[in-house]
Amino acid sequence: MCGIVGFVSQKTGKKEIVTDMMDMIRHRGPNSSGDYTDEDVALGFRRLSIIDLEGGSQPIFNEDGTKVIIFNGEIYNFQPIREELIAKGHVFTTHADTEVLLHGYEEYGTAILDKVRGMFAFAIWDTEKKELFGARDFFGIKPYYYAEMNGTFMFGSEIKSFLKHPDFKKELNEKAIKPYMTFQYSALDETFFKNVYRIPEGHYFTYKDGKLDIQQYWDPKFKEKDISLEKTVDKIDDVVIDAIKTHQISDVKVGSFLSSGVDSSYVTAVLRPDHSFSIGFGDRSYNESHEAKALSEKLGLNNTSKVVTGEEAFEYFPLIQYHLDEPDSNPSCVPLYFLSKLASKDVTVVLSGEGADELFAGYQAYGFNSSSKAVRVFAEGLKKLPKGMRFSLSRGIKKMPNFKGKMHLYSSLAPAEDFFIGQAEVFGEQEADEYLTEPYRKSETVKEIVDKQYRKVQDATEIKKMQYLDIHQWMPKDILLKADKLSMANSIELRVPFLDKEVMSVAEEVPSKYLLNDKNTKYAFRQAAHRHLPAEWANREKLGFPVPIKDWLRDEIYYKQVREMFSQDFVSQFFNQEKIIQLLDDNFNEKNNERRKIWTIYTFLVWYDVFFIREDLPQPEIRTNFASMEEIPVG
Template identity: 75%
Template sequence: MCGIVGFINTQKTEQKEPTIQKMMDKIIHRGPNSSGTYIDDHIALGFRRLSIIDLEGGTQPIYNEDGTKVIIFNGEIYDYQVLREELIAKGHQFTTEADTEVILHGYEEYGQDILSRLRGMFSFAIWDLETEELFGARDHFGIKPYYYAEMNGTFMFGSEIKSFLVHPDFNKQLNKEALKPYLTFQYSALDETFFKGVHRIPEGHFFTYKQGELQIQPYWDASFKEEDMSLEEAIDKIEAAVAESVATHAVSDVKVGSFLSSGVDSSYVTSVLRPDHTFSIGFGDKTYNESHEAKRLTDKLGLNNTSKLVTGEEAFNYFPLIQYHLDEPDSNPSCVPLYFLAELASKEVTVVLSGEGADELFAGYQNYGFHTRSKAVRVVAEGLKKLPKKARYSIARQIKKAPHFKGSMHLYTSLAKAEDFFIGQAKVFEESEALDLLTPSYRMSPSISDIVQSQYQKLPADMPEVKKMQYLDIHQWMPKDILLKADKMSMAHSIELRVPLLDIKMMELAESIPTKYLLNAENTKYAFRKAANRHLPDEWADREKLGFPVPIKDWLREEKFYQHVRQLFTAEFVSEFFDQAKILDMLDKNYRGENNARRKIWTIFTFLTWYQIFFIDEKVPEVGNF
């Protein structure tokens, strides 16, 4: 696990050297163990290393046999040993035991087709000294971040945006179009980031850059194709796949632990891995303290658990630093506990396994259509799902127009066309609410419908609605929120986070599972839970998803935290973005208990905190002192 950065321009080698060093310094937290560079009159490549595999010999950049190609790489390739033997048999000579070199020789042998052979998480760049072409790629799901920008004659790329900010050709501007969709999605929802001109390499894509021309193309996409199988067969396949993936992801030359919440996913991973160290976080109050349940499970499994209780003071003191590490504003409250969880784990291990990905692959979210505790309503919904598509959609439209009744939300989301209601797992502001609060300069941006329809339009018309929703989350929610915060919060503390439930082999299995075993009248993530149940007590396998419960409701009604947020909301710069009277009124009413706008307030507070860091203070934030 590392950090990479680079740029291409016409400066001489000696001019490039101080710039690439400054860029590398900005991401030293991603790789504190060592660093390396390759610089010529065309390109500068920088690398920061966190040693995981081949501790002595894996320093980058790495060259091929004749020195005509050089690579920098961030991630892990879990099948590298098999590929290594295959490439050696074809005559390639290796100088290290590191997985990085497999990508380089694989590219020599197979060209871009090497990407279909890689199992892992990755962002990398290969420079061909002879053709002067740059080739790079991002992993299937976007587990590892990858950004690029073209400014003032320079093409720059790397793991974190903050490394671009010190390049003399970087022109820092706020992307005004990013704010409105952010207020709905809670994360940076566009392909262009909050920094104007800075884009993401999309998940499952590769790129080439030659003679000033950038080309980006997909090499993989999810393709749901149900297979005929019994429930028992589905459970058996999931159990076997989880066991294999956890074992594969646990290979390391350093100590491996696991994150553990009260939910089924991390609990399942932990029960299979059985590591020496597990780590949990809580907020003191029973309502928000998952560490108690984690301790109960590790006691049952005979494992060690280390936990930490985070106070409100700590959360607010570190919040600016959290947003700094994220590069872009993300108001997902779980960023806070994840930051402290990674800090806790970093004291004992260098690699942690976590449970991200299972909800997207195996339909674990209630928003996929599981909105009632009434078994009777759920059974009725399952029956109605068997009607022809036009009949289902017609009933859904009638339910939407009718007065609310018990179970109406469940029936509607079970029968409606996904495109009509589903935008992903986060919905903070309605689009109309965001428009009402924003100043005119920040109202012009792609609509929420435009953003999600760009994904839906890729799908066949006959795809089951649940799988449409999974597909959208795989391309929006997962890479732009869930995986981004997992990477940035763990790398802030120089630890590698691995996600065995989000693996290309796991995905191939998930694509084949019949929809009826994903979400039905019994539960979300039904077959997956049944597989987990073979390893966990019933109360863990069947537990509703909580994420990381964070007490922002309590914080925003506590005087000192309310005043802290209010002070920011009254700052002079805020009027550029928002109608200050309206956001202050929202905040005050929430404090008095006259509304429940905590998520909306937190989303605005997050953006303003981020903006102050990167556009006003322009420095690494200091930890506060409540």
């Protein structure tokens, strides 16, 4: 919807500073801007108009002007809450969902967060108490950063806005690099910018008299129920249909992203939008848009799909990393950026399928690692053993020589804490040390990072432990971050109906045996999707966004581009330069197949070059000729 910036400070010149900060995120809100300043605070807002197109400009004040709000997101159930607040005597000046948060906070305090359904990052300034109150949504769909520097507390939707504040000191967080080498994203609570942190998902904060207080207001509570498969599927389908309907609320056009997978296909089949969008990379093995086009034809829907070339991907890559604020080597960042760019030509809002894998156990890493039906059936039988016996058996299996189905048996029986760190594991910790220079080898260990979450769900099943970890680590710090940043980079709003607290309340109760079993991942969810989709789509194996980095890094043109970056003088500050060049050369010469490691190093170097080497940051207005992209023929 928008972007917010702000700071609390006694210093003068607030109007000029907050304007400069807003300009850094104008891509988040190209329609209009607004600000509020007084002797204590500055609030800035960039608007992408979606609801109440004429009257929803911010900041918005309460009746007596003592409270003012800036808000990024959508409150999908704002209308009944609005009516409730009007009945209690509150006077509304707009029809926007923003104002519900403001009057709701007046009426209910922090309890307003228990009432709303949506995605949000907002700040409310109380001019009488001189207190700032803010919150981030349940799952962390919307980003929210803060920093305390030189007597100033600053906050906002994107870190890049802080660069324009005179009190901001730009420094690299040396401890962020080593975990990134393993996780592929910024894995710590502190970001890649030293002393810049995130407001965690499901938390609110207050800032008063120089003191910041952050409190959790929501968290998934797994309470598995003994219900039948049929009832489970009914509940999933009912709540998904309701969530998709709820997420359609808009005064502008709504479309959907469509890949070959079940998640986006389920959304599109229920939504039935006028526009759906797909992206590919030419070769069929990297091109899900062929299947997306086929599904749209079966459903009688329009689909627009484009091919991205390697040349375009590499040309845009610095801009992509600029928009992300922190390095993220998830290859899907590239197609997601171009997909958002494609959709922005026709719609302002898109629905997408993020979150279904985490809520309903769609990842093979949760324990679906064998293609052998016999191995999977055998593993399901072993799962019925007492916990202590299962864990002991897993330790024995781990010590055995490799055999077909070993990983599946081990991951089916072992404690989640023993093997699962999330959906990406690029470099092992010891291996990362071999590539990094000494100053960058010190950080929290991988175990310390993941144990923060595992400690909270010790009594849950192993599958639900893994889901919980992904919900708090992989999802907000990678999946949702890139979804928000790369859609807003193209001035469109991406909505994720599966990440709805009502959907979560159903997912919490699904028996583990209906999440993942010997038949498939996301088993009950797929049964629900099959009510709207052909079986081929409902049961299709998850691919994510297939990206041809393997081909790129063995294409002389792109290999040379990466090698040129690896050879820059600044690189030796972070890496054993000879070793990373050898890694790249051996991959090019087909002596290894380490594309993910190379891409992870390359991503960090591109990001660092953008934010710390270049004199001028990339400008979002810079575009290549997108119209030159080849359109995929129908059929």
